[in-house]
Amino acid sequence: MKLIMAIIKPFKLDDVREALTPLGVQGLTVSEVKGFGRQKGQTEIYRGAEYHVSFLPKIKIEVVVPDDLTDQVIEAITKAAHTGKIGDGKIFVLDIERAQRIRTGEHDSEAL
Amino acid sequence: MKKPLNVWGLSALLLPALLLALPAFADDAAAPAAAAAAAAAPPKLDSGDTAWMLSSTALVLLMTIPGLALFYGGMVRKKNVLATLMQSFAITCIVTIVWTVAGYSIAFTTGNAYFGDFSRILLNGIAGFIVKGNDTQAFVLASGIKDVADMSTTIPETVYMMFQMTFAIITPALIFGAVADRMKFSAVVIFVTLWSLLVYSPIAHWVWAPSGWANQMGILDFAGGTVVHINAGIAGLVCCLVLGKRVGYGSDNMAPYNLAYAVIGASLLWVGWFGFNAGSATAANGRAGMAMSVTQIATAAAALGWMFAEWITKGKPSVLGAISGAVAGLVAITPASGFVLPGGSIVIGVAAGVICFWSATSLKHLLGYDDSLDVFGVHCVGGIVGALLTGVFSYGALSATDASPDGSPGGLDQLKIQAIGVASTLVYSGVMTFILLMVTKALVGLRVDAEEEREGLDIVLHGEQVF
Numbered sequence: 030m031k032l033i034m035a036i037i038k039p040f041k042l043d044d045v046r047e048a049l050t051p052l053g054v055q056g057l058t059v060s061e062v063k064g065f066g067r068q069k070g071q072t073e074i075y076r077g078a079e080y081h082v083s084f085l086p087k088i089k090i091e092v093v094v095p096d097d098l099t100d101q102v103i104e105a106i107t108k109a110a111h112t113g114k115i116g117d118g119k120i121f122v123l124d125i126e127r128a129q130r131i132r133t134g135e136h137d138s139e140a141l
Numbered sequence: 142m143k144k145p146l147n148v149w150g151l152s153a154l155l156l157p158a159l160l161l162a163l164p165a166f167a168d169d170a171a172a173p174a175a176a177a178a179a180a181a182a183p184p185k186l187d188s189g190d191t192a193w194m195l196s197s198t199a200l201v202l203l204m205t206i207p208g209l210a211l212f213y214g215g216m217v218r219k220k221n222v223l224a225t226l227m228q229s230f231a232i233t234c235i236v237t238i239v240w241t242v243a244g245y246s247i248a249f250t251t252g253n254a255y256f257g258d259f260s261r262i263l264l265n266g267i268a269g270f271i272v273k274g275n276d277t278q279a280f281v282l283a284s285g286i287k288d289v290a291d292m293s294t295t296i297p298e299t300v301y302m303m304f305q306m307t308f309a310i311i312t313p314a315l316i317f318g319a320v321a322d323r324m325k326f327s328a329v330v331i332f333v334t335l336w337s338l339l340v341y342s343p344i345a346h347w348v349w350a351p352s353g354w355a356n357q358m359g360i361l362d363f364a365g366g367t368v369v370h371i372n373a374g375i376a377g378l379v380c381c382l383v384l385g386k387r388v389g390y391g392s393d394n395m396a397p398y399n400l401a402y403a404v405i406g407a408s409l410l411w412v413g414w415f416g417f418n419a420g421s422a423t424a425a426n427g428r429a430g431m432a433m434s435v436t437q438i439a440t441a442a443a444a445l446g447w448m449f450a451e452w453i454t455k456g457k458p459s460v461l462g463a464i465s466g467a468v469a470g471l472v473a474i475t476p477a478s479g480f481v482l483p484g485g486s487i488v489i490g491v492a493a494g495v496i497c498f499w500s501a502t503s504l505k506h507l508l509g510y511d512d513s514l515d516v517f518g519v520h521c522v523g524g525i526v527g528a529l530l531t532g533v534f535s536y537g538a539l540s541a542t543d544a545s546p547d548g549s550p551g552g553l554d555q556l557k558i559q560a561i562g563v564a565s566t567l568v569y570s571g572v573m574t575f576i577l578l579m580v581t582k583a584l585v586g587l588r589v590d591a592e593e594e595r596e597g598l599d600i601v602l603h604g605e606q607v608f
Contacts, residue, residue, distance in 0.1 A: 075396055076462070077505070082396075
């Protein structure tokens with residue numbers, strides 16, 4: 030099992046979700062996060078006072094999938110979240126040791 | 142902690158004494174009023190005027206709570222939102238009591254040219270004309286001077302007193318935008334009490350009581366350009382100079398917590414301002430209609446003036462800019478409403494929008510003071526623009542009476558009178574504010590310490606947080 034963690038632009042969330050459902054992804058976790066990368070930040074001006082905001086709002090998606098689905102999911106997210114402009118985000122993949130569904134006690138791939 | 146306790150101890154001693162005096166005042170109230178009524182034909186009440194003034198009073202209160210509270214609350218950082226809302230709310234309560242105890246008497250009784258007398262302490266005698274649930278005659282403020290006309294109204298004195306109270310409330314509430322994020326609440330409470338009695342009430346007396354020197358000089362200030370806005374604006378500047386800059390000013394991000402609050406607040410101010418300006422006609426008449434018209438027109442012109450000035454010079458028309466421009470326009474038309482026509486109001490609006498844009502975004506940074514929410518840049522500068530231009534654009538017929546068939550038309554002479562009124566307000570309010578700040582500082586101190594300021598006033602001063 031792999032944990033696929035993707036940081037994407039907030040307005041791309043629906044596109045990503047729609048791209049993942051046909052692959053058999055049955056659930057994912059979404060968080061509103063802030064961070065910086067090559068996009069740097071943005072400048073805000075309030076009555077002449079300029080503030081450089083270095084942390085921009087992003088969406089973090091976390092989805093755990095069976096090993097054989099990993100490449101397809103990465104590809105789908107990349108395609109759906111792509112705009113070609115700086116700040117599109119990144120995808121990280123981690124190994125998952127165990128998984129368990131709380132309601133039924135099912136393990137690992139059955140729990141996904 | 143020792144000093145504040147002493148202060149509260151003192152006021153706790155005074156309060157019962159004042160309350161004991163109350164029945165004594167109420168007893169002998171009716172006698173002189175009845176005698177005065179018999180002497181001349183009593184001025185008649187008008188129920189239409191009274192209804193409009195009751196409504197105006199409610200509208201002006203709406204300007205402070207929640208209007209100004211939200212306008213200011215939305216512009217500070219998240220950790221100071223409740224403390225900022227609390228200032229407007231607490232000031233509403235404090236000034237209500239101060240006005241009842243002595244403020245109204247100092248402002249709106251005969252007295253001398255600078256200060257009223259104490260005949261209306263604790264509103265003594267305000268029920269003097271009440272018979273069978275209504276006043277038998279309308280309120281007249283005697284000039285007490287041979288050749289100066291009395292000020293007659295067509296409404297009961299209670300309504301006049303309440304309408305003026307809402308002005309006394311908003312004026313000190315405006316000041317604290319200049320020192321947002323750093324003033325002790327105990328200092329606010331003490332300073333407001335003193336300032337309302339010793340600065341607001343006397344200046345209201347100068348300008349609006351028939352015996353006041355500025356009124357006799359012929360100053361035109363329909364709804365409070367000098368009394369409210371220049372007064373609060375210069376006091377704000379002195380406050381922020383005395384308290385000093387916010388911790389982290391110029392380096393930390395001090396972006397507004399929620400500009401949507403500020404937009405709601407500014408919009409409530411705009412609506413409430415119809416009570417402020419059109420209500421200052423003290424009647425439901427054509428002058429009130431003209432005051433309402435020019436208020437709307439000047440406000441729109443000023444919002445657009447600021448918006449386009451910002452768009453051209455900074456590249457984007459900001460929401461904060463548009464609402465700030467609207468408030469600048471409301472401020473500038475305040476003295477002029479009831480005197481000027483729509484054409485003049487457009488000029489006043491555009492001038493206020495563009496000049497206040499410059500003062501809030503450039504002048505402030507040029508001079509380096511930290512007027513957090515631009516009380517000086519918008520209210521004082523906008524008030525001066527309006528007060529002076531009133532002297533230029535005043536249309537005589539609006540202020541004409543039987544005694545003065547030409548009214549007060551604009552011109553060089555009037556402009557000079559306006560300038561004297563502006564300068565006197567700046568000097569008196571500025572100096573008195575400084576003195577009262579020093580008194581407050583000696584009693585409880587003015588500013589929270591740097592660590593508390595970083596933590597935020599909401600939790601430090603009030604023990605609460607906004608969600």
